Amino acid sequence: MALLTINALSFVVHDKTILNGLDLTLAEQEIHALLGANGTGKSTLAYLIMGCADYQPTTGEIRFQNQIINTLPLHIRAQLGITMTWQEPARFEGLRVEDYLSLSKGTSDPSDCLRRVGLQPELYLQRAVDKTLSGGERKRIELASVLALQPRLAILDEPASGIDMLSLQEIVDVIQTMKKSGTTVLLITHRQEIARVADRASYLCGGKIVATGDPDIVAEQYRTRRCLVCDGKQCRA
Amino acid sequence: MPNLHPDLLTALYSVYPDAAVLRNRHTAHLVVEGHQLMSQQTIPGVEIHTEETEEAIDLHITIAEGVHVTYPIHTCVGLLAAQGSQHIRLHVKLERNASAELLAHCMFPNAELVQHVMEATVEIGQDAELRHTEGHFHGPFGGIEVIPKANVHVGPGGRYFSDFSLTTGRVGKLQILYKVETAENAVAEINTRVFGHATDEIKIQDELILSGKYSRGIIKTRIALEEEARSEVIGITHGNAEGARGHMDCTELVRDHAVAKAEPIVNVEHPLAKVTHEAAVGTVDQKQLETLMAHGLTPQQAVDIIIMGLLR
Numbered sequence: 201m202a203l204l205t206i207n208a209l210s211f212v213v214h215d216k217t218i219l220n221g222l223d224l225t226l227a228e229q230e231i232h233a234l235l236g237a238n239g240t241g242k243s244t245l246a247y248l249i250m251g252c253a254d255y256q257p258t259t260g261e262i263r264f265q266n267q268i269i270n271t272l273p274l275h276i277r278a279q280l281g282i283t284m285t286w287q288e289p290a291r292f293e294g295l296r297v298e299d300y301l302s303l304s305k306g307t308s309d310p311s312d313c314l315r316r317v318g319l320q321p322e323l324y325l326q327r328a329v330d331k332t333l334s335g336g337e338r339k340r341i342e343l344a345s346v347l348a349l350q351p352r353l354a355i356l357d358e359p360a361s362g363i364d365m366l367s368l369q370e371i372v373d374v375i376q377t378m379k380k381s382g383t384t385v386l387l388i389t390h391r392q393e394i395a396r397v398a399d400r401a402s403y404l405c406g407g408k409i410v411a412t413g414d415p416d417i418v419a420e421q422y423r424t425r426r427c428l429v430c431d432g433k434q435c436r437a
Numbered sequence: 438m439p440n441l442h443p444d445l446l447t448a449l450y451s452v453y454p455d456a457a458v459l460r461n462r463h464t465a466h467l468v469v470e471g472h473q474l475m476s477q478q479t480i481p482g483v484e485i486h487t488e489e490t491e492e493a494i495d496l497h498i499t500i501a502e503g504v505h506v507t508y509p510i511h512t513c514v515g516l517l518a519a520q521g522s523q524h525i526r527l528h529v530k531l532e533r534n535a536s537a538e539l540l541a542h543c544m545f546p547n548a549e550l551v552q553h554v555m556e557a558t559v560e561i562g563q564d565a566e567l568r569h570t571e572g573h574f575h576g577p578f579g580g581i582e583v584i585p586k587a588n589v590h591v592g593p594g595g596r597y598f599s600d601f602s603l604t605t606g607r608v609g610k611l612q613i614l615y616k617v618e619t620a621e622n623a624v625a626e627i628n629t630r631v632f633g634h635a636t637d638e639i640k641i642q643d644e645l646i647l648s649g650k651y652s653r654g655i656i657k658t659r660i661a662l663e664e665e666a667r668s669e670v671i672g673i674t675h676g677n678a679e680g681a682r683g684h685m686d687c688t689e690l691v692r693d694h695a696v697a698k699a700e701p702i703v704n705v706e707h708p709l710a711k712v713t714h715e716a717a718v719g720t721v722d723q724k725q726l727e728t729l730m731a732h733g734l735t736p737q738q739a740v741d742i743i744i745m746g747l748l749r
Contacts, residue, residue, distance in 0.1 A: 252727055273730075282731075283732065286724065290727075293747050294747055303734060304734075345732065349732060
């Protein structure tokens with residue numbers, strides 16, 4: 201059964217078309233990788249699903265659990281079970297990691313969530329989610345916050361950027377843990393080794409999904425820029 | 438517990454939940470209501486001397502050479518009446534290689550028309566260290582004018598850390614004037630955290646004079662404003678000696694119709710000194726807000742968490 205259905209979604213800003221009739225369906229407990237070159241609208245799609253400020257669909261509809269959510273405020277979408285992690289996560293002066301991982305009622309144990317992303321609780325729980333954390337540490341804490349939330353849908357925007365090669369398997373394990381706990385994951389990534397954790401993958405180009413299917417096949421299409429829409433011209437942007 | 442007026446105790450607990458520590462015979466303290474000394478306790482190595490007059494009260498605290506005071510020294514000052522004034526002249530001296538923490542609790546729970554003036558002179562001897570934390574509680578009425586002034590001299594190798602906070606209740610009118618001068622290899626840190634509401638007016642001028650070689654200092658200011666509150670923050674740092682390093686870091690968050698102004702002044706008079714500054718004045722950061730809302734928090738809950746974190 202579909203958890204999220206996006207039909208004919210378009211997004212035009214300052215006369216520039218970012219998304220152009222995009223269709224996408226995510227099943228319950230699916231990991232779905234979204235691949236595409238820089239500037240093809242992957243993050244824009246994430247902001248539209250989440251309902252960020254200044255991101256309202258121009259046309260089309262976004263359905264979550266069969267409810268149209270186009271005009272719902274961001275926090276209401278979150279309360280329905282949607283969350284996202286940003287490519288460059290925000291930093292918060294004075295907000296301790298332990299408190300950040302306990303923002304929502306009924307969340308999992310913060311220490312356990314930190315361990316699952318490869319961070320030792322005794323070293324991180326009392327630290328602030330501020331600029332003293334490295335980019336990689338901040339990313340891991342963001343993933344830990346998703347584990348703590350246990351949402352229905354997690355949109356992960358480039359979760360592996362800033363993470364060293366040796367730790368990529370940890371990120372893959374975390375994404376699989378999310379799935380096991382009942383979360384559907386929309387995984388936006390450039391890295392094929394991360395995309396391969398997905399059940400399915402889609403290739404975004406020219407504001408549309410141009411291919412959906414087996415992650416290995418779609419990742420190979422993306423790597424070689426075999427795009428049927430733009431013949432690789434926009435994909436190389 | 439010293440024999441204090443119940444209202445004063447209630448106010449004290451509101452700014453300092455661990456106020457029962459005043460019972461501890463190993464803890465030095467002073468309690469002053471208006472210009473009257475209500476309670477005093479000294480401990481070995483800590484000399485306290487007071488002089489009461491109608492216009493002011495003088496408080497002298499001296500830490501003897503080489504004495505490291507284990508528990509913080511508490512100074513509880515305030516005024517219970519709705520109207521009146523309090524003028525305190527505080528003289529703190531740390532002799533060579535001494536160290537202490539001074540916890541000041543300033544309570545004006547019923548203030549409707551009150552002026553509180555604090556003039557402090559602080560002398561920190563060679564290799565001595567003072568941590569001075571000052572917390573205020575002004576009640577809900579906003580009818581108070583608070584003027585804390587401090588002149589601090591940090592001797593060679595000395596260390597001075599101050600933390601002024603006024604984050605609960607109304608501010609009223611606040612005018613802080615701190616001037617800190619550092620000798621060779623000395624370190625100074627001036628922290629200020631204030632949350633302004635309604636028609637509160639906040640003026641802060643922190644001045645750091647890095648006179649000694651290789652002395653270092655930072656001025657860190659965190660202000661949150663809502664409704665019609667206004668703030669003006671002036672940070673001044675002088676780099677006057679070889680190897681002196683200074684930094685000013687000011688963040689002011691504004692909401693509603695509040696108005697904030699930040700003015701960093703850098704004055705470097707030695708070619709081998711360096712002073713940097715950063716200031717951010719504006720509304721709550723959208724990405725911070727959306728990140729918290731993506732955890733299910735309402736916009737108001739998200740803003741509250743951002744502000745409380747900033748002022749922590």
